Amino acid sequence: MLLRRLGAVTAGAVTPLRRLGVVLLVGPSVLVAPSISASADAPNALRVCTPGDYPPYAMVEGAGEYRGVDIDLARGFADMLRRPVQFVPLTWASMKTDFAALHCDIAVGGISDAPARRAFADFSLVYGTDGKTPITRRDTGAEFSTIEQINRPGVRVIANRGGTNEEFARKNFPEAELTLWPENRTIFDEVEQGRADVFVTDAVEGRYRVRQHPGLQVLHPDKPFDSFGKVLLVRKDDPMLATTLNAWLATQLATGGVDRLFEPWIGTP
Structure with missing residues (x-):
């Protein structure tokens, strides 16, 4: 089941980051920066690219209202950085070419750990498993x-x-x-x-x-045909952004934050 698999990921998520010298605050006292409003032209905005068509990970409704587990993760990460967030649409078919062309900082939306995607982006740590x-x-x-x-x-x-x-x-x-x-x-x-x-x-x-x-x-969602990790894509020219994102994601996993984001969408298995 999804939440059980997420727990398995959590167990090994923090150790590699310690080797990078990243200090994590784990527990109820973790500090979260206040939410920051964003406009399309906000300076220093975190550019979050997404197809926005893959709930519960990411979906766009009406006049550009983005919702979903990955959307909440992106907003939380931007808040931690104290940067406004700007969502940028792309498609699955154009992701390979548009990720760089659209100056994406990260990409979200239920993205699987597919080897071909490593050619144009770095991967975050795995925050969930699907099939x-x-x-x-x-x-x-x-x-x-x-x-x-x-x-x-x-x-x-x-x-x-x-x-x-x-x-x-x-x-x-x-x-x-x-x-x-x-x-x-x-x-x-x-x-x-x-x-x-x-x-x-x-x-x-x-x-x-x-x-x-x-x-x-x-049919048999608890026994899928295969198994793969879900990741966020990170631009290749910013190792500090990738390190910071991984540290923040590891904290969310360790404190159950990722599990809680899934519950309103698919319930608790």
Whole structure:
């Protein structure tokens, strides 16, 4: 389960930082800087890039209102730095080129520890563990529970373009009919309305999405097909920023702050 996995990460998160000479304040007396307002042109703003389409990690609503676990982490980190935060939109497909072009300090939004991303950004420490699992309509029962059941001619698989979901689908479902969807916000509607049979995505997102889509079910989220770490991306030319971010994240893990951010979105397993 997610929170149990987060606990496993916490146990080893502080030791490497001690070797960097970082001192952590762990416990209820940790000091947090007051929240700072930000405008699009705020000087010294922490530029936080995100696709904003991947709840519960990050989502954007209305006129640029950002919400989610990673959004709260980014705001908390900016507060600790006493810098305003500026959220900058990008897409999963453009992340490789736009991370530098948009002058991102960090990127958030349910980003998986994929080796290809190390070519253009550094990674924070792992703050959570997730895995791919199927999302299907309730009326299909357990028909698409396994990779073998999904990887068959005539099975309509859908995946959002440019991320690890597309990569997983191409690798594991070559015999199925794959549709690439341009963004993540409406992809669940395609499954619920019967225009696709299955969407394989992160278990945490699945747990959240089925709350908004009563016609859908997430299959075996506690036993996903694989397992990978969730990280924040950090620009490569600022090792001090990366060290400071890791120290702050380790504190949030050690004090249960990350677990508490997930609870309103997916409950406590």
